[in-house]
Amino acid sequence: MLPKILENRDGELQIDGVSTIELAKKYGTPLYVMSESVIREKYRNMFHAMSSKYQKIRIFYAAKANTNLSVLRILRDEGAYVDSVSPGEVFLALKSGFPSEKILFTGTSVTDDELRFLLNSGVKINIDSISQLRRLLKMVTPDFISIRVNPEIGAGHHEHVITAGKQSKFGLWEDDLLKAYEIARAHGVRQFGLHMHIGSGVLNIEPFALAVERLLQIGKRVHDTLNISFDLVDIGGGFGVPYRPEEKALDIGLFSDKILALIKQRLEEYGLGEPTLGFEPGRYIVAEAGILLSAVNTIKTTPFKKYAGIDAGFNTLIRPALYGSYHHIVVANKMNENPCEVYDIAGPLCESGDILGRDRRLPELQEADLLAILNAGAYGFAMSSQYNSRPRPAEILVNRGRDALVRNRETLEDLLTGQEFAPWLK
Numbered sequence: 001m002l003p004k005i006l007e008n009r010d011g012e013l014q015i016d017g018v019s020t021i022e023l024a025k026k027y028g029t030p031l032y033v034m035s036e037s038v039i040r041e042k043y044r045n046m047f048h049a050m051s052s053k054y055q056k057i058r059i060f061y062a063a064k065a066n067t068n069l070s071v072l073r074i075l076r077d078e079g080a081y082v083d084s085v086s087p088g089e090v091f092l093a094l095k096s097g098f099p100s101e102k103i104l105f106t107g108t109s110v111t112d113d114e115l116r117f118l119l120n121s122g123v124k125i126n127i128d129s130i131s132q133l134r135r136l137l138k139m140v141t142p143d144f145i146s147i148r149v150n151p152e153i154g155a156g157h158h159e160h161v162i163t164a165g166k167q168s169k170f171g172l173w174e175d176d177l178l179k180a181y182e183i184a185r186a187h188g189v190r191q192f193g194l195h196m197h198i199g200s201g202v203l204n205i206e207p208f209a210l211a212v213e214r215l216l217q218i219g220k221r222v223h224d225t226l227n228i229s230f231d232l233v234d235i236g237g238g239f240g241v242p243y244r245p246e247e248k249a250l251d252i253g254l255f256s257d258k259i260l261a262l263i264k265q266r267l268e269e270y271g272l273g274e275p276t277l278g279f280e281p282g283r284y285i286v287a288e289a290g291i292l293l294s295a296v297n298t299i300k301t302t303p304f305k306k307y308a309g310i311d312a313g314f315n316t317l318i319r320p321a322l323y324g325s326y327h328h329i330v331v332a333n334k335m336n337e338n339p340c341e342v343y344d345i346a347g348p349l350c351e352s353g354d355i356l357g358r359d360r361r362l363p364e365l366q367e368a369d370l371l372a373i374l375n376a377g378a379y380g381f382a383m384s385s386q387y388n389s390r391p392r393p394a395e396i397l398v399n400r401g402r403d404a405l406v407r408n409r410e411t412l413e414d415l416l417t418g419q420e421f422a423p424w425l426k
Contacts, residue, residue: 146193290377313347
């Protein structure tokens with residue numbers, strides 16, 4: 001079954017009222033296509049679910065999922081805040097119109113130059129280490145500091161995206177967290193936040209509930225030991241989406257019912273007041289809004305496999321190669337034809353791992369057929385590269401029958417950007 005934003009119209013795939021066949025003809029392939037309608041709907045669904053249970057809610061869009069300026073502008077207009085993890089994401093959020101006070105930076109292994117940029121930008125800072133805190137306080141004493149704790153409970157779709165627990169590089173363990181708050185208060189900081197993040201692509205509520213319990217227990221210890229109150233308690237992101245057709249989506253209404261009830265109960269029980277509650281969806285908002293269109297250019301059969309060679313590879317969507325991730329694939333120009341052949345969908349890169357889908361049952365493919373790789377709105381362009389010296393694709397935004405180019409396709413000349421011959425080679 002197709003997501004509702006995708007429609008089979010007379011055997012051709014449409015997204016948000018626009019023909020994917022016409023998009024491929026107009027803009028070429030590979031091509032990222034994003035639906036504005038889905039982005040707005042997903043944000044509103046989450047905000048309504050959370051704010052209906054607790055008044056002081058902030059939705060920080062996790063910009064690392066997709067930093068296209070148009071995507072950021074849509075979310076700015078919806079009232080979102082931004083969770084950024086690099087100065088570059090801060091820069092893009094500011095360029096898209098977010099005021100600095102609505103941007104929260106949560107980085108790791110942060111340099112002094114980056115700290116100076118953040119301070120000059122006026123954004124809120126979430127501390128990841130005592131080292132970072134000490135270096136920041138040598139530069140300035142901010143009014144507000146949030147500190148990221150490792151709640152010792154992690155979750156995620158792959159070991160590389162689990163961001164808490166014994167093997168995680170992120171956050172401070174409980175005893176160091178207390179030291180950090182003590183140092184910050186001694187330097188004159190008066191407003192505080194408490195933050196965690198357990199991982200990415202989580203489809204079950206239980207890991208969040210366990211981590212929230214632990215987070216607020218730690219918050220109580222900080223409060224009781226140091227008499228510190230929290231203006232912000234941020235439980236992070238990691239809200240997953242169903243990549244396989246048989247997977248069930250995270251029930252955001254049920255999540256809100258259970259997690260907000262737990263948080264309110266513990267806040268009252270522990271005497272932590274009524275802080276603003278933060279949530280950091282990224283993938284949840286943009287993944288299902290995006291598809292990657294790619295043309296078939298080669299059909300190859302071996303004694304063991306049948307391959308469909310396409311013009312998109314892990315330079316355009318790295319998740320299958322990096323995480324072993326599944327992305328559903330449909331034939332955009334053959335939506336009425338029955339699956340009858342099994343193919344490996346192979347990209348053009350000089351790498352054996354450049355396979356975007358293995359053993360996919362599809363209609364019989366010919367060269368020039370158009371494939372649509374679904375759920376590519378998160379970590380598509382954001383993790384793309386020029387590997388094999390291939391220019392990156394264009395990005396298109398669609399909205400109720402309209403389409404617009406929102407990032408130009410790179411050219412071969414763009415491969416020269418920033419390069420120079422060494423003087424002795426000229």
